[in-house]
Amino acid sequence: MNDETTAATALSEPPSRLMRFEAAIGSPRQTLKADRRLCVGPPGNVFVFGGVLFGSAVAALEDHLQRPVIWSTIQFLGPLRPGEVLELNVEVPGPGRTISQARVVGRVDDREIFLASAALGVRDEPLDHAWDRAPEVPPPEACETAKLWPHGQEPGTLLETLEMRIAPGAFAEAEPTGRLADSGRVVFWMRARQDLPMDVSVLALVADFTPYALSKALGGGLGGVSLDNTLRVVRRVETDWILCDARIQGIRSGFAHGDIRLFARTGELMAIGGQSMNAWPPRPR
C-alpha cells in the first residue's frame, strides 16, 4: 500500500499485525513508531488510539514471554503523537512455572505513556465453557455500516481501516436525542478492512470501543476518553467479523464505567473488556 507496508515484511513479527515493532521478536524491549494510521482525532490533533496502545502492550508481552495473555489492564497516562517513538519495556516480577505475572511500561523518552499489568499462561485443564452467550442479531451482511465517530477524522487515520455495522432498527439511528437512553447497551459488528489474523492485539483494539456505547447511552454526543482498559481472554477464533456487546453500567461525577464482550461470528465468547471513562456530557441540541 505504501513504503511502510513494504518495509514491514523485513521485520520479525507478522506483517499483518496492525502495530509493528522494530526490535527483534521476543526482546523485552520493543519500540513502536507512532504511524498516523494508528491515530484517531480531528485534523491537526491526532493521537494514537488507546486500543492500539493496549494492543501493542499485550503483543509485546506475548512476543517476549511466548505465553498467551489471560488478563491485562492498561493505565493510560499520556498521549502518543504521530512520529514519536514509543519504547515498551517488559518486566516479569512473577516468573511462575505456569503463570507469568508481568507488566509493560510504555515511554517516550522520560514521559510515561502507559503501564499495563498482566498474567500470561495456560494450564492443562479440560474445562471449556462460556456462560455468556452471543446476542441474537442479524449477520453483518444484513446490517448497515455505521459512522465510527460522530466528528470528522484526519484523513489517513485508524478509523478508515475499521468498519462497524449495526443492525437496522434500535441502534441504527445515530442522531443525538439529548436524552439518556433507556438501555446502556449497544450491539455491533466490527472488522478490519485489511486482513488482520486474530491476535491478542486485535482483541485489545476492539475492546477499546466501549466508549461507543457511552455515546449511545448519553443520547448522543462525544462520549468518553478511556482512563484504563481491562481485557480478559477466553479464546481466540479466526473470524472475519467480531460481534461486540457493549454496556454502560453507570455515570457519576464525570466518570462512566462500561464493559464489552467480544464474540466470533460463530458465537464463541473470545474476550471481555471493561473500562472507566472520563465522560463528556452530550452537546446541547
Next chain:
Amino acid sequence: MNDETTAATALSEPPSRLMRFEAAIGSPRQTLKADRRLCVGPPGNVFVFGGVLFGSAVAALEDHLQRPVIWSTIQFLGPLRPGEVLELNVEVPGPGRTISQARVVGRVDDREIFLASAALGVRDEPLDHAWDRAPEVPPPEACETAKLWPHGQEPGTLLETLEMRIAPGAFAEAEPTGRLADSGRVVFWMRARQDLPMDVSVLALVADFTPYALSKALGGGLGGVSLDNTLRVVRRVETDWILCDARIQGIRSGFAHGDIRLFARTGELMAIGGQSMNAWPPRPR
C-alpha cells in the same frame, strides 16, 4: 475487643476500617501488619485475603491523595502471611488537576506482594445515572446464612467477621452437583458483623468474592484463586447489607473470568468488580 482494637484508636485513620495502617494518614508510604483476622485459609495455612490487600491498596491511595478512587486494578504477586509487615508505597505518575493517575506497590522487604494502578478524582458534572439495576431478591432478613467457604477455616480469621445470605431456593443449596451450572450467576447479600462504615476498602473487599460464583458455576468445589481484581466505583452509600450480583463469563485452559456488581440495600449501584481466576476443577464426588 482485644489489645489491637484498643491500640487502633491511637492511629490516624478511622478505627473501624478493617485494615489499620501504622504511618500517619496521608503519607505516601504506609505499613500494615498482617493480622490473623485479615486472613483466610485452613488451619496452619492462612494468608491475607486478596480483597483485604486490594482494600488496603485503594485506602492507601485515597488517604494519600485525598480524592476518591474512580477505578483501580490490583495484580496479586505473592501471599502475605500473618505477622508479616506489608509496606505500601504510593506513586503518582500522572498528577492531574482533576484526575490523579496513581499506583501503589505492596512489598514485604524485597518481595512484591501486589501492584495496583488507579485513577482518582471527581469532576463537577451533574449526570448521575445507573443503567444496571439491582436484581429483585428478598431482603436479607428473609434469606438464609450461607457457608462462606466450603472447607474449614482457621479460627479467628476473616470469614468469621463476614456474613453472607442467599435467598432460599435456587442458590440456597451448597452441596456440590459435579455438573456445570446452567447459569454462571449468583446473587447474595453480604455484610460485616462488626460496624464498618462504607469506604472504598469495603467495596474492594466484597468485590473479591467473585470466586464464590465460580464455585457455583462449576457445580461445587473449591473455586478459584484471584489473579487480579478490578474495581470501578459509581457511588458510596451507607448500607448495612451489600447486594452482590456475581457472574462467571467463561472458563478455559484453567482460567475463569467473572464480574460482580455491588448494590446498596436500597438498590443504588455502588461499584462493579471484575477478575480472572486460576480455577481449580470441582473435586470428584
